Amino acid sequence: MKPTVTLNQGLDVPRLGLGMWQIPDGDAESLVGTALEAGYRGIDTATSYRNERGVGAAVAASGIPRDEIVVTTKLWNSDHGTDEALRAFDASLERLGMDRVDIYLIHWPLPLRDRYLETWRVLEKLHAEGRIRAIGVSNFTAGQLTRLMDRCDIVPAVNQVELHPAFQQAQLREFHAAHGIATQAWSPLGSGQGLLDLPVLGEIARAHGRSPAQVVIRWHLQLGNLVIPRSSAAARIRENFDVFDFSLDEHEMARIASLDTGQRRGPDPDTFDYG
Template sequence: MWQVPDEQAESVVATALEAGYRSIDTATSYRNERGIGAAVAASGLPRDEIVVTTKLWNGDHGTEETLRAFDTSLERLGLDHVDLYLIHWPLPMRDRYVETWRAMEKIHADGRARAIGVSNFTAGHLTRLMETCDIVPAVNQVELHPLFPQRELRAFHAAHGIATQAWSPLGSGHGLLDLPVLEEIARAHGRSPAQVAIRWHLQLGNLVIPKSATPSRIAENFRVFDFALDDGEMAAIADLDSGLRRGPDPDTFDYG
């Protein structure tokens, strides 16, 4: 739900739920929690069928700050719990993410977040959490797409039971979907390059959250469960790895 205005969020989520989606990803910084909550309430679906994720923003690190920010998110969403609550960025230069994680553990213990995790953490940040805290993050949501597949970090996650979730799974407009490799594979399957990229994620075992506010693309992005890529196609996509991050560097990002 990144970059979806609050006044449009209810209709966008309603369209996604009608298409079959059951996971909604937002954040305090997206400023659309109220619209998402309204869509969940109006959906008529049982609450336990919808996975709602939101994230703690950078200015709210710290024990009391985290607890207050979480209360505010719940109020905006109109919910009594979220399914997944994430620290949005580690901000290592501020050195408060361990304290913040302990507050997240309290939120989890109170049953107000069914799972807790992080976003944009490196293996080093995760190791520090695991060495000093009680709960291993359920999820690490990171920039991940065929141009930046994060092989080493995915392997680290797998070794420690952390789910890998991909933001910017389609490359966020950096030309990924125009590459001849994806276009050729898409033609072979009668699919779009976006569907091929999403299928690549699924076959790697990534949790994937493609972003769109366009109804036709929302529906298209969901139609990825009735075809599969063969080993050669997966290898061809793997060769697209540029090793270059498009978004901010988690070790230096300090904003908000």
Template sequence: MDFVTLNNGVRMPRIGLGVWRVPDDEAAAAAATAIEAGYRSVDTAKLYRNERGVGRAVRASGVPREELFVTTKLWNDEHGYDAALRAFDASMDRLGLDYLDLYLIHWPVPARDRYVETWRALERLCAEGRVRAVGVSNFTVETLDRLLGEAGIVPAVNQIELHPMLPQAELRGYHAEHGIVTEAWSPLGQGRGLLEEPVLAELAAKHGRSPAQVVLRWHLQLGGVVIPKSVTPSRIAENIDVFDFVLDPGDMAAIAVLDSGTRLGPDPATFNRAD
């Protein structure tokens, strides 16, 4: 495993398991499989309804708690200072853990305009030692600018939709300038044709790897963190086996051609769902 050091000195694994849209029992099994395969990071959220399963897997893993990195997220209907503190308590009850490694605001929800107030609650949780690092998810340059202008703590992470079809160069540059780690959700493009691209097949053949491994290696060489989702043991093992080959500059340039600006998830500038 490779690690990145967050802006507060906390070390975060470069690859973690994502469990979006995975039922609770399946999430527990997938997390247990991942930890056995060498993963040390699992990413969940209140919205996913599988925090309990993730917590069970972490507690039953036999791996010392300090060696595991657990992330969860606050949902859109929980914005506000007091509401965020209550949401954190509820997530911790479901996880069954004594502390959290990373807590994220899931979306900025700009129409509600409460993400700065919400952030102050996360800063308190961090100051109290209940969470080791705090960050955001799906924030844009605009919402980050506003937050940094009013925050006491710079977010450690911004978890965003990121894959070769949507490389988010401007946002990644902003992160680098401000010491924010870029974390990619849907790093494999949700399998919507991306992994069938001929250029990825060619690079996979060149390196003796799968197209998915090529894309995950691309992410790592961009400097970010990835959380590929899978419940299949063979794919879970495959996704972490990406630390012993390197894409050369020509390979990276070939993948860059796949940039189409295609967004698979909601637009953070307009996404205001709170149910």
């Protein structure tokens, strides 16, 4: 499997990147450094994770050419609106120590405030100016994406959503595929809430001499998802990247498909209005 895919806006991005939620800024530089040494070329941060400085420092210190690393960051909920979004974007760039962001996402749609179209037009402008290489969204429903595509010019490159074996989002994935939007899975391992202990995953892992986390990451890759597992441990960061030399067969994919509960664990994008 090729380690990158080309987004609808033309940017080549790694299928597998490092998630940065809940990583303190003080740990970010060393963990991102570990990931880059292990072969990762995608890092997923956000304004609200408060670790953009550490991420930027690690990218700068890595010695890897800047255009080989894809850094994603996100516009936080309090920054919807034209002036707010422009300010928030500049502040992210300053913290990252960069002159452009590779992927910039609207973190949540906040339909109750209904400012995401206005905010999206700011991202379109920054993209046109070359200050963002690809623009996308996170936590958008098919209905919100449809409205955005009807009313704005650029189709989002990515929609980053909750997606793991217990919440597989088949309909939304189909919608994305039909519109050329990449599906990026957040909490791909179930965010440390026992998902990896499910016996089916253990059985498949043993059959391959792999860990349950590696099996789940491989499942995401074979579905075509972009995937961004997080770990605060260097050994697990390396383990989670070591997934390109085995594959799950149809029967194993079907067994994991049967783990879907249809229940999200995180907030509902239609009602979430925090921050």
